[in-house]
Amino acid sequence: MNLTKLLTSLTIAAMFVVPAHAERVKDLASVAGVRGNQLVGYGLVVGLDGTGDQTSQAPFTIQSIRNMLAKFGVTIPANVNPQLKNVAAVTVRADLPAFSKPGQTIDITVDSIGNATSLRGGSLLMTPLRGIDGEVYAIGQGSLVVSGFGVQGKDGSRVSLNVPSSGRVPNGASVERSVPSNxxxxxxxxxxxxxxxxxxxxxxxxxxxxxxxxxxxxxxxxxxxxxxxxxxxxxxxxxxxxxxxxxxQPGEAPARVIVNSRTGTVVIGSAVRVTPAAVAHGSLSVTITERNDVSQPNAFSDGQTVVTPRSDIKVDQGAARMFVFNAGVNLDEIVRAVNQVGAAPGDLVAILEALKEAGALRAELIVI
Incomplete structure (x- = not known):
């Protein structure tokens, strides 16, 4: 093989060499216009075991029942107000995947909008699912799968697991219309x-x-x-x-520190760096103990029994250990230094905020 062919082969091979930590385009990007669409509908779940809407407090359920029965030729007298316990008014929602064709089936989620205590054992009646344009794109119907359950006693006590007022119907909707695509x-x-x-x-x-x-x-x-x-x-x-x-090979993520203020979770990105800084961390605990001392006179004296309150205050300041961050400290060294002083997640947030205010934290601090 001559030099020209060798250089050509090396050039072609270099073009297809996969870089370290490479990712597929399929995992990094999506094709514009290829997207799903949200569908929503209103329907009725029947067959409940006394856990449906209390119709006196959910008039829309009775109105829906009247409208449905009227379509089947059944008329309920105006002066009759049925008290049903096995029917619940629900919203039905689904995601219509891209390129869905009529006849295909999709999963649907059913949620109670009244005061039904549980949808377990119920069946969804035929419900049209509409898009944002008001057109019907799917029809939903089927038996619900509910993961939660609730039990209520006669004294008003109640125990529930998960959310019994919500369920799913696998393959519960049939696609009736395709979404136009360019x-x-x-x-x-x-x-x-x-x-x-x-x-x-x-x-x-x-x-x-x-x-x-x-x-x-x-x-x-x-x-x-x-x-x-x-x-x-x-x-x-x-x-x-x-x-x-x-x-x-995608670009590196920006240097960020994410703090969840509700759970105390702290996530530090790999690109986070710290400039030279010294940190002292300690804890101060104050304990106040209240007790009553009883002073009782002698048996033959005219004195009275007196109760004297007594307070004991104890102040304990934990060992405030200092540690130093050198220039360009990486994530592993930050975690190791914080663990050495035994800082809890809340203390770690305080340390990071102080470093940010001092200009020593080379990262964006985001609190969610």
Whole structure:
């Protein structure tokens, strides 16, 4: 093999070398326009064992029953107010996946909107599911699967597990209408990154151009990369399959410290760095003990028994140990230093906030 062929082979091989920690385009981005749609409907669940809506407090349930029975030729006198306990008014929701076709089935979720205590054992009657445009895209019906349950005693005591007023119907809706799509109407496809990042967008553009040719892809912004594509639908599917299999190395995530103020959870990103700083951490505990001393006179004296309150106050200041962060400290060293002083999650949040105020924390501190 001559030198020219060797260099050519090395160049082609270098083009397809997968970088360390590479990820598929399929995991990093989605195709613009290929998305699901939310559907919602209103219906009735019947067959409950006395756990349905209290119709005196949920008039819409009775109205729905009257309307449904009227369609079947059954008329309830106006002066009759049925007291039903086995019916519940519910909302029905579903996600319609992209490219769903009539006849396919999708899962639906059913939630009580009245005062029904449990939907266990109930069945959803035929319910139209509508999109945001008001059109019916699916019809739902079937027996509910409820994971929770509730038990109530005659004295008003009640025990419940999970949420018995919500359930699901697997494959409970049949798709009746397709959502219009312009998937093959444009001479290009747009890949939208799941996480906006200029570095990842640039590397995605370079990776596509190296595999499919120069000027095939062009980065629009930190989210979108526009790629030329065939207009024939079958060819476009194969083309997108090739695009999704390309592996690139995404850009590093920004340096962030996430603090959950409700649970005390602290997540520190790998890119977090600390400039030189000294931290002293200690705890101060104050214990107050109240007790009563009884002073009782002698048996032959005219004195009275007196109760004297007595307070004991104890102050305990824990050992305040100091530790030093050197320049460019990484995540592993931060965790090790904090563990050495035995800081709890709440104390760790205080330390991080103090470092941020001192300008020593090279990261964005986010409290959720």
């Amino acid at each position: 998937f093959a109407s444009e001479p290009y496809v747009t890949l939208n990154l799941n996480t906006p990042d200029f570095t990842t967008a640039a590397r995605l553009t370079d990776g596509i151009n190296k595999m499919l040719g120069p000027d095939t892809a062009r980065a629009v912004d930190a989210v979108s990369v526009r790629v030329q594509a065939p207009t024939d639908a079958s060819q476009r599917i194969s083309y997108l399959s090739t695009l999704e299999a390309i592996e690139i």
